[in-house]
Amino acid sequence: MLDNPNPIVTEIVEMTYKRPTGMLDSNDIFNVIRNIRDPEHPYTLEQLKVVSCSQILIDTDTKALIIRFTPTVPHCSLTSLIGLMIRVKLMRYLPSCIKIHILIQEGTHYQEKEINKQLNDKERVAAAMENIHLMEVVEYNIGEWMQ
Amino acid sequence: MEFSGTVKITDLNDFLRPSEKCSVHNSMIKTSSKNTAKVSLSDCLACSGCITSAESVLLETHSLATLQEKLLQNEIITISISQQSLLSISDRFSMSFDDTFNKLSQILKKKGVNQVIDMCHARDIVLECCYQEFMIKYQSGNVPILSSECPGWLCYALKKGDSKLVNLMSTQKTPMLVQKNIRNIIGYHVVVMPCYDKKLESFMEQGVELVLTTTELMEICQGFELEECNEVQNNFYSTTKIKTSSMGYAEYIFTRAVKDIYGEDIEIEPKSTRRRDVYEIEFRDLKFCIASGFQNIQNIIRDLKTKKSNYSYIEIMACPMGCLNGGGQLRTTREKIIELESSTRNYYKTSTLNTELPSIERELKLVQGNNLKW
Amino acid sequence: MEKLQTLSGHDGRVWHIDWSPSGDLLASCGSDKKIYIWKLEHNGWQVVDRLDGSHTKSIRKVKWSRSGVLLASASFDGTVVIWKRTPGSMEACLTLEGHENEVKGLSWSIDDKYLATCSRDKTIWIWETDIDFEYDTHAVLSKHTQDIKEISFHSTQYLLLSASYDNTIAIWSLQSDDWICINTLLGHESTVWDIKWLNNNIISVSDDLTLKYWQLEDDNKHHLKKTISGIHSRSIYSVDCSENIIVTSAGDDKIVIYQNDTFNILHIEENAHNNDINAVRLCNENFMASASDDGKICIWKLSLSLYH
Numbered sequence: 001m002l003d004n005p006n007p008i009v010t011e012i013v014e015m016t017y018k019r020p021t022g023m024l025d026s027n028d029i030f031n032v033i034r035n036i037r038d039p040e041h042p043y044t045l046e047q048l049k050v051v052s053c054s055q056i057l058i059d060t061d062t063k064a065l066i067i068r069f070t071p072t073v074p075h076c077s078l079t080s081l082i083g084l085m086i087r088v089k090l091m092r093y094l095p096s097c098i099k100i101h102i103l104i105q106e107g108t109h110y111q112e113k114e115i116n117k118q119l120n121d122k123e124r125v126a127a128a129m130e131n132i133h134l135m136e137v138v139e140y141n142i143g144e145w146m147q
Numbered sequence: 148m149e150f151s152g153t154v155k156i157t158d159l160n161d162f163l164r165p166s167e168k169c170s171v172h173n174s175m176i177k178t179s180s181k182n183t184a185k186v187s188l189s190d191c192l193a194c195s196g197c198i199t200s201a202e203s204v205l206l207e208t209h210s211l212a213t214l215q216e217k218l219l220q221n222e223i224i225t226i227s228i229s230q231q232s233l234l235s236i237s238d239r240f241s242m243s244f245d246d247t248f249n250k251l252s253q254i255l256k257k258k259g260v261n262q263v264i265d266m267c268h269a270r271d272i273v274l275e276c277c278y279q280e281f282m283i284k285y286q287s288g289n290v291p292i293l294s295s296e297c298p299g300w301l302c303y304a305l306k307k308g309d310s311k312l313v314n315l316m317s318t319q320k321t322p323m324l325v326q327k328n329i330r331n332i333i334g335y336h337v338v339v340m341p342c343y344d345k346k347l348e349s350f351m352e353q354g355v356e357l358v359l360t361t362t363e364l365m366e367i368c369q370g371f372e373l374e375e376c377n378e379v380q381n382n383f384y385s386t387t388k389i390k391t392s393s394m395g396y397a398e399y400i401f402t403r404a405v406k407d408i409y410g411e412d413i414e415i416e417p418k419s420t421r422r423r424d425v426y427e428i429e430f431r432d433l434k435f436c437i438a439s440g441f442q443n444i445q446n447i448i449r450d451l452k453t454k455k456s457n458y459s460y461i462e463i464m465a466c467p468m469g470c471l472n473g474g475g476q477l478r479t480t481r482e483k484i485i486e487l488e489s490s491t492r493n494y495y496k497t498s499t500l501n502t503e504l505p506s507i508e509r510e511l512k513l514v515q516g517n518n519l520k521w
Numbered sequence: 522m523e524k525l526q527t528l529s530g531h532d533g534r535v536w537h538i539d540w541s542p543s544g545d546l547l548a549s550c551g552s553d554k555k556i557y558i559w560k561l562e563h564n565g566w567q568v569v570d571r572l573d574g575s576h577t578k579s580i581r582k583v584k585w586s587r588s589g590v591l592l593a594s595a596s597f598d599g600t601v602v603i604w605k606r607t608p609g610s611m612e613a614c615l616t617l618e619g620h621e622n623e624v625k626g627l628s629w630s631i632d633d634k635y636l637a638t639c640s641r642d643k644t645i646w647i648w649e650t651d652i653d654f655e656y657d658t659h660a661v662l663s664k665h666t667q668d669i670k671e672i673s674f675h676s677t678q679y680l681l682l683s684a685s686y687d688n689t690i691a692i693w694s695l696q697s698d699d700w701i702c703i704n705t706l707l708g709h710e711s712t713v714w715d716i717k718w719l720n721n722n723i724i725s726v727s728d729d730l731t732l733k734y735w736q737l738e739d740d741n742k743h744h745l746k747k748t749i750s751g752i753h754s755r756s757i758y759s760v761d762c763s764e765n766i767i768v769t770s771a772g773d774d775k776i777v778i779y780q781n782d783t784f785n786i787l788h789i790e791e792n793a794h795n796n797d798i799n800a801v802r803l804c805n806e807n808f809m810a811s812a813s814d815d816g817k818i819c820i821w822k823l824s825l826s827l828y829h
Contacts, residue, residue, distance in 0.1 A: 117711070121712065122772070124641075124668070127641065442658035442659060449658075
């Protein structure tokens, strides 16, 4: 029984570009998260338009990274899981001094406020990452092995 | 809706809904009209993660509104009222037990209820069965035995997943679950109980269609002042075994056991221990415990684990001071409960203790059953 | 303010630190599931003990008992371990089980008679101990509607504060063997991370980026007297206070020191660490320690000029 039995899947146009050396930009970040798999459907977050390059904001002054993501349906019960997967993957790729904020795209989920709070509570995230069962699901979907 | 502290409405894991630890989750998810997955309560009571959905299930089905509907539909409705609920109401209105029952009965019948009955007989039978269960286990050295009447405690013990603990628990049904058969009730059976946790219990077994709390019963009776009804009706229930706030299990079993083992008739005076709301009764080698309150559940479990407990029987209740202080009772204080307990105990003492229950053999079959399957 | 020493040792983030009552030892804990005990030797602060093996997940808090003989550790594994100080080392003597999930806060009452613990299971457990060192569950308090982040006993009375993810602070009092919630402080707009008693008044810090001061008034209740905002740009995780100063640390890698009564800023230490600072604890008017996600603990000296 899926929350969203009919997700909209978009075709991916291969992008080739050259990253200028030095600063990270939103393309780099997007490359890290685009292939995370949705926990319900056999598609990536990029294909389901859950994440996109334009929803990534880097503020080099405050060392902050703000990522907005759009759940496929406004009542999606796996939204906090998707947010957690994005965070875990980024934490592994980025230097730890970068402050990561993961937020739901405004107006796209009924429990936007509650989930945003949970996703950005460092202690909750840390405890979740010590939950074996949960991390099994996370690791499976963020893993690169199925490229 | 105030459940006892043991029944927790929480998310086991706050990133996945329902709990990812729930083994029945994948096979038994039912969808509601909103197309969101919900595990229904009857699938799994013991898992605290799944109970999150249960609250909404309960609100829909176990409410006064349901009873009002049934009353309008002209169904045959029987309401059984527990002793604790009656005590709570009689204390509030300073009326005698009998008067309270009579007046409630009149009011409810005016509203369309067909029959209003007490639960003394059902409890008598269950107590007797529990006593016999105790003797069998005690004589083969399978002690301690833990009571399982309190749904808050039972739910917690099951949730804990400790099979050693669960194996110590009594397998007798509760009075609420045997009432329908014992009193030959037909039609829609409503039971009035001192707490909300009993609503969860009724989902698991046959015999009760709706559980209302004492406070909910008083809501139905709103508009009828209890003092108004002056007609005197017959006393149609036995008052031989009105017990105290505790469900009376430890006291009953202890009295019978002492008589059987040592041949003595004794009066029980529970002794307090260093823990508040934990009492002991002792006679020679026989030692029982009566404990209430969630913190004492913790302490008892710990004592059992560390083998510090030397009781043969432990009566456990989730609400501090027992059912008289249940979550669904009319507001009261510790002092009032203590008063009430001593007055009912005195009442009990002056009545004849009738253990001759002629239909016990037959009825034992009906009540016997393992209510631990949930 | 001067950084005296940076202590390395933990493998991963350091969640909390606590000074022993006499100030001779510093205990630290972290995501490496270990507790380190540090002592000031002739060549600086050194590890004198590593407490390992008692917890299966991150250790979130450590707190010395008022007597300094015991140390309690609270972990994400749902348990609390009590360690006893023996000549030469610390020994684990007891594990308190009961919470359903992560234990996040600990506090000892004035005479160490009660130990309060709080958890994501939304409850506060009060453990009572007697002379034979038995721990009994005295009470389980349920009032908060969410995760409880920290609790703090008053230094002289059986009064307990609890700070929660539900944005509120609850005040509990022991009255004839019952722990009653005598008040709930509303005002924060997000998770309250830490709370401390300042004499009979209360200071709280929150994810809403403010520090709030609640004063005890004539009606015997605490009222919001002051809100300090605009100092920290990220969640404020920790607050501590002494006779003269208040100190806070936050996710913006800063430590800030305020005057106790006026709340004037005395000093802002930018980049005190390379990452979020989870805890800051004053030893006395002169020394302070801080713990960070960068895996380090810093010992700071507070200069007298701060106090003028």
